[in-house]
Amino acid sequence: QLHESGPGLVKPSETLSLTCSVSGGSIGDTSYYWGWVRQPPGKGLQWIGSVYYTGKTFYDPSLKSRLTISIDTSENEFSLKLTSVTAAETAVYYCARVWGTYRIFDYWGQGTQVSVSP
Amino acid sequence: SYVLTQAPSVSVAPGTTATITCGGDNIGSKSVHWLQQKPGQAPMLVIYSDSDRPSRVPERISGSNSGNTATLTISRVEAGDEADYYCQVWDSSSDSVIFGGGTKLTVL
Numbered sequence: 001q002l003h004e005s006g007p008g009l010v011k012p013s014e015t016l017s018l019t020c021s022v023s024g025g026s027i028g029d030t031s032y033y034w035g036w037v038r039q040p041p042g043k044g045l046q047w048i049g050s051v052y053y054t055g056k057t058f059y060d061p062s063l064k065s066r067l068t069i070s071i072d073t074s075e076n077e078f079s080l081k082l083t084s085v086t087a088a089e090t091a092v093y094y095c096a097r098v099w100g101t102y103r104i105f106d107y108w109g110q111g112t113q114v115s116v117s118p
Numbered sequence: 119s120y121v122l123t124q125a126p127s128v129s130v131a132p133g134t135t136a137t138i139t140c141g142g143d144n145i146g147s148k149s150v151h152w153l154q155q156k157p158g159q160a161p162m163l164v165i166y167s168d169s170d171r172p173s174r175v176p177e178r179i180s181g182s183n184s185g186n187t188a189t190l191t192i193s194r195v196e197a198g199d200e201a202d203y204y205c206q207v208w209d210s211s212s213d214s215v216i217f218g219g220g221t222k223l224t225v226l
Contacts, residue, residue: 035215037161045153045161045204047215058213061119094160102149102167103208103215108160 002095002109010116016082020095028053028073033098036080038091050098051078085116120209122218129224136192138221140205150188152181153204200225
């Protein structure tokens, strides 16, 4: 199971921080990456980035300068930090387990709503 | 960057077959996955690696991929299949995950 947590409201220009807690398996399993996806209201899925247990990261190029995804194998969780957010980044943020070379998103958290507003 | 194109909507009658397509440049050379998302729920994987099905997904949902088009086919459509469907690939040239824009399946 995956469970997202973090503030539901962030002010514009501030930093959005979320954590995904993983249960029922080890985040250090070498078969998987761990990813973040967001979905603005009424819109489609947008990939944010992924992390491997070694700490190697893969980021959406448009977010790379503002984005940090990290992993804590001792706590079995991974995190997202996105700086200088705008209202356009209001969305449901999902964490997911990502399987294999071809990046199959096989299990998802239930998602957490994050609003960017003064 | 690599682009996946999906029709915004598809409508079919119950009991018929729904065909949802995903277009991309030489997509047949990539491994395509399909996600189903019902209103208010997280996405769920229904097809991976072009045509493989997770065990919980019924056999009437199938996938194929060739040339510039990947296809998700739902046979004997039921009201419960009404959802948004997204195709997804890994673009190794840019080390990026790419999602299609999604197709809303309406069961008439």
